[in-house]
Amino acid sequence: MTQEISCEESARLLLGWDHILVLTHASPDGDTLGSGAALVRGLRKLNKRARLALEEPCEKKFRYLLEGLSEESWEPEHVMSVDVADPSLLGKLRESWEKKVELAIDHHGTHVDFAEKKWVEPESAATAELIFLLLQELEASFDRDMADAVYTGLTTDTGCFRYRNVTPRTHRIAAAMIEKGANAGEINRRMFELKSKQQLEAERRVMDSIRFSSEGKCAIVFLPRSVYEETGAKEGELEGVASLPRQIEGVVIGVTLKEKENGEIKASVRTNLPADAAKLCSRFGGGGHQGAAGCSFRGISLKEAGEKLEKACGAYLKELENSFSGNSL
Amino acid sequence: MTQEISCEESARLLLGWDHILVLTHASPDGDTLGSGAALVRGLRKLNKRARLALEEPCEKKFRYLLEGLSEESWEPEHVMSVDVADPSLLGKLRESWEKKVELAIDHHGTHVDFAEKKWVEPESAATAELIFLLLQELEASFDRDMADAVYTGLTTDTGCFRYRNVTPRTHRIAAAMIEKGANAGEINRRMFELKSKQQLEAERRVMDSIRFSSEGKCAIVFLPRSVYEETGAKEGELEGVASLPRQIEGVVIGVTLKEKENGEIKASVRTNLPADAAKLCSRFGGGGHQGAAGCSFRGISLKEAGEKLEKACGAYLKELENSFSGNSL
Numbered sequence: 263m264t265q266e267i268s269c270e271e272s273a274r275l276l277l278g279w280d281h282i283l284v285l286t287h288a289s290p291d292g293d294t295l296g297s298g299a300a301l302v303r304g305l306r307k308l309n310k311r312a313r314l315a316l317e318e319p320c321e322k323k324f325r326y327l328l329e330g331l332s333e334e335s336w337e338p339e340h341v342m343s344v345d346v347a348d349p350s351l352l353g354k355l356r357e358s359w360e361k362k363v364e365l366a367i368d369h370h371g372t373h374v375d376f377a378e379k380k381w382v383e384p385e386s387a388a389t390a391e392l393i394f395l396l397l398q399e400l401e402a403s404f405d406r407d408m409a410d411a412v413y414t415g416l417t418t419d420t421g422c423f424r425y426r427n428v429t430p431r432t433h434r435i436a437a438a439m440i441e442k443g444a445n446a447g448e449i450n451r452r453m454f455e456l457k458s459k460q461q462l463e464a465e466r467r468v469m470d471s472i473r474f475s476s477e478g479k480c481a482i483v484f485l486p487r488s489v490y491e492e493t494g495a496k497e498g499e500l501e502g503v504a505s506l507p508r509q510i511e512g513v514v515i516g517v518t519l520k521e522k523e524n525g526e527i528k529a530s531v532r533t534n535l536p537a538d539a540a541k542l543c544s545r546f547g548g549g550g551h552q553g554a555a556g557c558s559f560r561g562i563s564l565k566e567a568g569e570k571l572e573k574a575c576g577a578y579l580k581e582l583e584n585s586f587s588g589n590s591l
Numbered sequence: 592m593t594q595e596i597s598c599e600e601s602a603r604l605l606l607g608w609d610h611i612l613v614l615t616h617a618s619p620d621g622d623t624l625g626s627g628a629a630l631v632r633g634l635r636k637l638n639k640r641a642r643l644a645l646e647e648p649c650e651k652k653f654r655y656l657l658e659g660l661s662e663e664s665w666e667p668e669h670v671m672s673v674d675v676a677d678p679s680l681l682g683k684l685r686e687s688w689e690k691k692v693e694l695a696i697d698h699h700g701t702h703v704d705f706a707e708k709k710w711v712e713p714e715s716a717a718t719a720e721l722i723f724l725l726l727q728e729l730e731a732s733f734d735r736d737m738a739d740a741v742y743t744g745l746t747t748d749t750g751c752f753r754y755r756n757v758t759p760r761t762h763r764i765a766a767a768m769i770e771k772g773a774n775a776g777e778i779n780r781r782m783f784e785l786k787s788k789q790q791l792e793a794e795r796r797v798m799d800s801i802r803f804s805s806e807g808k809c810a811i812v813f814l815p816r817s818v819y820e821e822t823g824a825k826e827g828e829l830e831g832v833a834s835l836p837r838q839i840e841g842v843v844i845g846v847t848l849k850e851k852e853n854g855e856i857k858a859s860v861r862t863n864l865p866a867d868a869a870k871l872c873s874r875f876g877g878g879g880h881q882g883a884a885g886c887s888f889r890g891i892s893l894k895e896a897g898e899k900l901e902k903a904c905g906a907y908l909k910e911l912e913n914s915f916s917g918n919s920l
Contacts, residue, residue, distance in 0.1 A: 423752040423765070424783060426776030430766035436752070437759035437766070447755030454753060455838040459807070462798070462839055469795060478788070509784040510791055 264366075264375035269392070272381045273399035275365060281311045283338035285363065287346045288317040288353030289498075292418025292453065294345035295320055297367070297389040299327040300411035301344060304402035311336060317353035321498050323452050327411050340364055342377070345389035345415075349376040367392050369419075371551070387427040390415020394435045409442035414449055421505075422454050426553070457499075464495035468503050468518075473568065476515075480575040481507035482568050485520040504530040504554075515542065515575045519567050527559040527567040542578050546570075593695075593704035598721070601710045602728035604694060610640045612667035614692065616675045617646040617682030621747025621782065623674035624649055626696070626718040628656040629740035630673060633731035640665060646682035650827050652781050656740050669693055671706070674718035674744075678705040696721050698748075716756040719744020723764050738771035743778055751783050786828075793824035797832050797847075802897065805844075809904040810836035811897050814849040833859035833883075844871065844904045848896055856888040856896040871907050875899075
């Protein structure tokens with residue numbers, strides 16, 4: 263049984279610990295890395311030994327978060343996780359640590375219990391918000407690196423303060439981090455602007471593949487392996503395309519279909535109200551949130567997966583129209 | 592002589608006024624409209640007659656700012672301007688009002704004096720920040736519409752809190768506006784995400800036209816009239832493309848060349864440090880800021896303008912390299 267605890271209780275727990283290992287999730291993003299880096303730096307300021315565990319090296323654009331954070335290799339006495347919604351997301355770290363996690367700090371509404379204790383706030387836009395509150399509670403002084411790390415978590419998990427998950431608290435913490443020296447402009451440039459030529463070319467091809475159906479309410483783009491091979495773009499560089507189809511006027515359901523190395527087809531579905539991405543994906547054994555969800559297909563081609571989804575979108579949109587009859591959908 | 596006054600003095604001035612006309616700038620953007628709409632609504636709450644003057648109808652995406660703001664047509668007793676950096680930006684309003692502006696509230700560092708009194712804060716990311724402070728000083732209560740209006744000014748002038756002009760105050764005002772009911776998620780979706788299919792197609796063509804030179808440090812994209820004609824996209828829909836070339840890794844100078852209806856070629860130049868867009872544009876009689884500037888060409892084709900700029904960029908980058916020898920440029 264996982265016990266729910268508060269920010270204050272989490273802080274008290276940490277104050278009694280030393281040699282703390284902080285686990286991040288696989289395919290590390292700005293929030294898990296920013297939360298982890300800020301926490302490890304903060305704990306070290308309190309004269310504790312703390313270190314970060316990454317499942318895999320992080321993308322180049324996130325490396326500044328780890329700069330000057332010396333690697334240490336002692337045996338941990340305590341293990342915790344940040345931004346890990348599910349033990350399966352620990353990837354290669356799972357085998358060694360899953361059963362030893364004493365505290366999970368997370369903001370995912372879909373959080374699956376695996377730690378002894380958890381502090382989970384789904385209303386928080388980013389786990390980094392919780393880490394900020396925790397560090398405040400611990401009375402760790404914020405330096406520039408910690409401010410950069412917390413700010414990175416906030417900005418990456420909110421699409422630069424653009425999404426609906428942003429609350430007044432998100433903005434107030436961002437303000438505090440800029441005051442502590444966070445290099446907000448440069449971080450945002452790296453996270454949201456800078457593109458490699460390969461990425462540009464790959465995005466162009468993906469957008470060229472767009473297929474509209476259901477009178478323009480459904481848009482699907484396709485990402486075959488050949489895009490990576492022919493353009494030289496890396497997988498991480500094309501994460502942003504998932505949000506592109508939904509940005510087109512009139513589109514209610516936007517789908518990105520990616521072919522994985524093992525032949526699996528991964529669908530990222532983004533919806534506008536009143537459509538529910540999680541509901542649609544559940545028809546194919548997937549899940550997620552109302553606005554963003556995913557599902558997978560095996561043993562079929564990218565094209566076939568597209569046809570299946572196009573049909574499912576059409577049927578789903580019809581159902582919606584009937585239940586919202588007279589609505590502007 | 593224009594007299595500089597403070598927020599408190601501006602508030603005192605307004606408290607003594609009635610029948611107030613609030614001027615906005617031509618090609619109205621989110622900051623001039625948001626500032627103007629918030630101020631007029633706030634003044635009306637204080638039982639003053641106030642109305643907004645637009646030089647031209649605003650773009651469709653901004654119309655929510657004016658919803659429910661009844662049009663009135665009394666003769667103004669007092670005239671002020673918001674976000675107007677230069678009397679020439681009053682456009683068609685200039686002739687009637689330029690000499691009658693008693694108060695200019697603005698945040699442009701390049702503000703040219705034309706009003707009797709001014710309250711100008713160049714460190715403010717948006718004029719909407721100043722309007723927030725003014726309305727607070729006036730003790731006008733914020734309703735949802737006013738919160739939407741101020742938030743719109745903040746988010747549009749900062750690229751959704753992405754640019755270097757954002758300060759802790761910007762974030763704190765955004766937080767307050769969300770608390771007052773600003774529909775931040777939907778506003779950001781309209782301002783930064785929603786694209787028409789025409790726009791999508793036009794952007795694709797523009798990005799297809801990209802030309803790199805100076806070993807990838809200079810990137811130029813071309814926007815001939817045919818793009819509008821063939822895709823059906825409107826001019827305003829392609830404003831965002833000016834920032835695209837500079838977003839490519841390695842690009843120091845990004846240029847967008849637009850062919851205007853009268854045959855004139857307008858260049859929008861965006862640079863990364865240490866390049867100075869204003870310096871480069873001054874060679875062609877243009878100007879602007881370090882990071883963003885512009886210039887025009889007449890009597891030559893789009894292609895010829897591109898060649899001229901490519902050459903100028905090459906020479907300028909060489910100069911920079913010499914003055915920063917050993918630098919990573």
